[in-house]
Amino acid sequence: MIKVAITGALGRMGSNIIKTINQQDDMKVVAAFEVPNHPKKGEDVGKLIGIGEIGVPLSTSDELDAVLKETKPDVLVDFTIASACVENVKIASKNGVKLVIGTTGFTEEQKAEIEKAIKENNVSAVISQNFAIGVNIFFKTLEFLAKKLGDYDIEIVEMHHRHKKDAPSGTALRAAEIIKANRGIESVFVYGRQGMTGERKKEEIGIHALRGGDVVGDHTVIFAGDGERIELTHRASSRQAFVNGVILAIRFIAEKENGIYNTFDVLGLNEIKF
Numbered sequence: 001m002i003k004v005a006i007t008g009a010l011g012r013m014g015s016n017i018i019k020t021i022n023q024q025d026d027m028k029v030v031a032a033f034e035v036p037n038h039p040k041k042g043e044d045v046g047k048l049i050g051i052g053e054i055g056v057p058l059s060t061s062d063e064l065d066a067v068l069k070e071t072k073p074d075v076l077v078d079f080t081i082a083s084a085c086v087e088n089v090k091i092a093s094k095n096g097v098k099l100v101i102g103t104t105g106f107t108e109e110q111k112a113e114i115e116k117a118i119k120e121n122n123v124s125a126v127i128s129q130n131f132a133i134g135v136n137i138f139f140k141t142l143e144f145l146a147k148k149l150g151d152y153d154i155e156i157v158e159m160h161h162r163h164k165k166d167a168p169s170g171t172a173l174r175a176a177e178i179i180k181a182n183r184g185i186e187s188v189f190v191y192g193r194q195g196m197t198g199e200r201k202k203e204e205i206g207i208h209a210l211r212g213g214d215v216v217g218d219h220t221v222i223f224a225g226d227g228e229r230i231e232l233t234h235r236a237s238s239r240q241a242f243v244n245g246v247i248l249a250i251r252f253i254a255e256k257e258n259g260i261y262n263t264f265d266v267l268g269l270n271e272i273k274f
């Protein structure tokens with residue numbers, strides 16, 4: 001049985017992950033954390049998310065070290081915010097707990113802090129900006145398109161719900177990195193455009209973030225040439241798409257002793273070459 005702890009337990013992702021873990025035979029939630037001073041601290045997490053009692057009281061992140069020592073999870077799943085995630089990863093790694101990290105919006109310094117904590121403590125982690133299986137196929141398709149159409153004008157547009165705190169999305173940034181690595185010419189990322197921008201340069205990859213309503217997550221990459229364009233779009237209509245990938249990642253990382261992995265590793269997509 002894989003024992004799982006969740007940080008961001010009552011959030012949009014955290015609550016759905018707990019619901020889905022509760023339906024699996026090979027894993028169970030042993031600890032769940034929210035922000036310090038949370039008004040529901042101590043209440044049963046299952047009841048709080050509407051699935052009935054699961055015997056796990058809501059803890060707060062200031063208790064993370066103590067509760068991890070007491071409940072001894074194999075894996076901590078983090079869907080919080082970047083600054084909280086960095087601290088959670090440091091504490092979990094020191095306790096020898098493996099990680100599945102879905103949080104986005106990290107600075108380069110925060111990414112480095114996370115990698116350092118994981119490596120220094122010899123734990124294993126899956127880090128992915130998007131756990132949806134379809135998005136990972138979308139990323140793979142971008143490798144192909146960037147190789148074939150690297151000199152086309154490339155623009156990325158993403159749209160998310162009004163509550164999203166970071167922009168552009170982690171997925172849009174990952175898409176840009178994949179294109180940059182595969183297009184065969186220099187790239188410069190341009191975030192939005194305004195004013196007298198001058199003529200578009202070949203090396204630009206435009207990245208544009210839209211926010212509104214309850215949009216779960218839409219990403220489009222446009223390859224615009226002379227007289228034609230290709231638009232590749234992924235639309236998530238339910239967070240279950242991400243949650244299903246998280247469940248696969250928990251099983252994957254439970255078998256790994258150390259190392260940092262991504263969803264291409266989890267889904268076996270690294271072998272596909274164009």
Ligand SMILES: NC(=O)C1=CN([C@@H]2O[C@H](COP(=O)(O)OP(=O)(O)OC[C@H]3O[C@@H](n4cnc5c(N)ncnc54)[C@H](OP(=O)(O)O)[C@@H]3O)[C@@H](O)[C@H]2O)C=CC1
Pocket residue numbers: 007008009010011012013014033034035036060061079080081082084085101102103104105128129130131132166170242
């Ligand atoms: N990789 C992927 O596939 C996906 C990634 N994401 C990313 O996951 C993250 C969370 O998204 P989402 O679930 O929509 O956001 P929510 O705001 O719904 O959930 C985040 C939760 O974390 C809580 N939280 C904040 N700080 C801490 C802390 N120190 N310890 C414990 N809990 C904390 C928040 O509490 P409070 O509200 O009180 O601040 C909130 O309940 C975002 O970065 C998002 O981009 C989202 C979907 C898919």
Ligand SMILES: O=C(O)C1=N[C@H](C(=O)O)C[C@H](O)C1
Pocket residue numbers: 104129130160164165168169170171172216217218
């Ligand atoms: O905050 C969200 O909701 C999402 N965040 C991730 C990101 O930033 O790419 C993944 C998904 O698009 C939903």
